[in-house]
Amino acid sequence: MDLEQAKEWLDKATGEAQEVISNPSKVDEILLQLENKLQEVPAIGETLSNLPTMIAMVKAWIKKEYTVVSPKVIACLVGAILYLLRKNDLINDRIPIVGIADDLAVLGLALKLSDPELEAFKAWRANQA
Secondary structure (H helix, E strand, O other): OOHHHHHHHHHHHHHHHHHHOOOHHHHHHHHHHHHHHHHOOOOOHHHHOOHHHHHHHHHHHHOOOOOOOOHHHHHHHHHHHHHHHOOOOOOOOOOOOHHHHHHHHHHHHHHHHOHHHHHHHHHHHHHHO
16 A cells, blocks of 8 residues: 555545544444454454543543543543653653553553453443443
């Protein structure tokens, strides 16, 4: 795939995405599909498979749709996101491979620590559907 083909595909996907984001249930469906897809990725897939759930849970908590989770858990997850987005963290992201390893380690730890809450959120979300 060359750059022009990638741009055409991205333009098409952006058009589809604009339709999707106007429908919250469709966004939730896509997040579930992403969770399943991430589980197929060797090594890091199992760790990151809850990333879409994490994002959905934080959004639901912010909107006060799902409030049974502790604010400390939400703070832990948002803290991991902030660490991931920080340019100057423990290991500079510009260093190939190891630069993102610390980000994944922090994110993975936050996801692991929050696993019971994420599983409870998945069950709640399934009951909402």
